[in-house]
Amino acid sequence: MTRSSSVASAMTSGPPWILGHRGSPTEAPENTLVSLRRALDLGLDGVEYDLQPCATGEPVLLHDETLDRTTDGSGPVRTATLPEITGLEAGSWFDPSFRGEPLPLLEEALELGRNSNGDVAMHMIELKDPTLVSEVARELRSLSHPLSVRIASFHRSVCLEARDLGLETMLIATRATESDRVFVRDERISAYATAPGGWEASAAPWSCEQWSWAVDHPEDLLDACRRPLFGFNTNRPRRALATRELVRMTPEDDGPFPLRVPLLEVPEPHVIERGGAVHGEWSGSWNIRLQVRNPFGFGVRAALALQLHGGAFQVAGLPVLLRLRPGERAEVPLSIEGGSWSPGNDPVIQVWFEWEAGPGRAGGAGTGLLLDHPLERVRSLHLGEGALRLPMLREHPGAPPASAVLERKGDALVLSVEDPGDVADARAILRLGHVVRVGGHGVRIPLPADLESLDANRSLLFSAGFEGRSSEGERVLRRWCGGLPYGLRSGAPGRLFLRRS
Incomplete structure (x- = not known):
């Protein structure tokens, strides 16, 4: 589109x-x-x-x-x-x-x-x-x-x-x-x-x-x-x-964003191979349902499409054209398979709302509003009182195994490098929400002060990994999911659910 x-x-x-x-x-x-x-x-x-x-x-x-x-x-x-x-x-x-x-x-x-x-x-x-x-x-x-x-x-x-x-x-x-x-x-x-x-x-x-x-x-x-x-x-x-x-x-509308897109949960480390194509560990196969609603006070045509920014994906279910009355909602089934070796460059779902001319508004072909929503690949983690071992992604063929250990200690999360793999002088990196901390062999980050008042089903944005140097002296980053380094090209961060004692 x-x-x-x-x-x-x-x-x-x-x-x-x-x-x-x-x-x-x-x-x-x-x-x-x-x-x-x-x-x-x-x-x-x-x-x-x-x-x-x-x-x-x-x-x-x-x-x-x-x-x-x-x-x-x-x-x-x-x-x-x-x-x-x-x-x-x-x-x-x-x-x-x-x-x-x-x-x-x-x-x-x-x-x-x-x-x-x-x-x-x-x-x-x-x-x-x-x-x-x-x-x-x-x-x-x-x-x-x-x-x-x-x-x-x-x-x-x-x-x-x-x-x-x-x-x-x-x-x-x-x-x-x-x-x-x-x-x-x-x-x-x-x-x-x-x-x-x-x-x-x-x-x-x-x-x-x-x-x-x-x-x-x-x-x-x-x-x-x-x-x-x-x-x-x-x-x-x-x-x-x-x-x-x-x-x-739409000054009277108080509903959610007109395009609702579920998260794509990436399974634990694996490699997808289909027809000779290797998609890498940041990949999967998903059957989801998109939700679109008409927030306007008049009827619209809604054209949905998928926009790819990288990776290799096979898609069934889009593009599709809907006609929606004022306030009407619709679901669109979507099957998507594939991915990439590394987080980032997630697909985007676009919806083009188009309408006819009416009282106080221009209309006709080419008149409309384009909205979009990322189709984010993520990992989720449920952490209780014990420690969890986090296997790092292999972001290129032949990357050796690497891992870190995450645990909750009082009012903080603590990440420690367990197996640095191909990383020399590894420094642990932990992200919680919009805060990133870099340490040495380990790093600590405080939990939100109002954690106990949060809904038990509500997650925190989270990512973990470590950085250092390769044998050639180049910077190396190993990570459990997207969101590191903090920025646009790193993919979506994971979701952390803290189980209460």
Whole structure:
């Protein structure tokens, strides 16, 4: 399905205001000018990007502390001089078509002053290093064009320093807390942002703008647009814009996202072979039922299709065309088999809603709204009081067995490397929710403070593994499921169910 939402050209702006997280990182290399421009060209209200200092003090657009992942350089960015930074290439790691894309400086990003609608672009600038505040303030003061800026940080001290320099500030957190609510009120902080779902437990009024970061999943996007938040950033610009338009068009609808897609549970390590094709361990065979509903107050045609982004799959049941009355629901059976050696590049289910012209709306062929939902492959883990052995995925033929041990100790999870396999100097990595910890032979991560109040059937996002070096000195990652490293190309994290004693 190659359609794009024809209503996109008429989409209204916020709130909620939608910013591209590191630009448009599914379509261009993150934190580059081409990625930021792409986000604005798609119709987003602004962009979010990260800053790190180089050795000579200039702010550089980079998320990591090191250059290794997203450039052809290596080592800490703070040890690289400005001439060295300007000579780096930051595009080909994403795709060869972006070869030659430079690593930008803050002053270059600040030149992006307008979005595709001609409105002043919003810039959410996350400072990864507290020493950057004064330099960023200096560059913002020297701007000759208007710009809407929020200086964002997980650290209160950074927010206070930026506020004292006259900047609009944003405190970032994973979940909204009463302590933070009081802090932003008393210290006159402009904005507060949580991870997806981070506002659920906060019923008290806030004195500032309410934001969320990295809002990508359809249900989270729907909640962000209905709440509504003042704004959020996203790695999925097209999905976010379509969801905002859906909410605008269906103000009375309070149902779930119109497309419901079950998770694809990946069995324990195995390799699927069919007709000479080897799919690897991150594969399976599933018979599922998709659910689609018409959220509009008028009849629609709903065309469902599957979009592949990698791996090898055999599919039966799609595409299909449905006619749905207002509020009507339908189920679509789908059989899918196949997969890949590694997590990531999950298929996506798309639904194109199309309608005829009627009171207050245009219609006809080519007029509609395109929504999508990932078809995520995941693993689930049920953990009680004892320890569990986690066999790591073999992500290429011939990879040796490797394993780690996970156990709950009091109010924390503890992961220990058991058999490192082909990894030298292995360091354990544990992810719970949106928090990632890296240790040595073992690593510990605290459980949520309100764990006992959670529904026993509710899972936590989870991943585990370890990293180190191969015999050739190259970086090696072994993992139990997707979700590591934290980012877009790692696949969906697993689901952890904690059995209560």
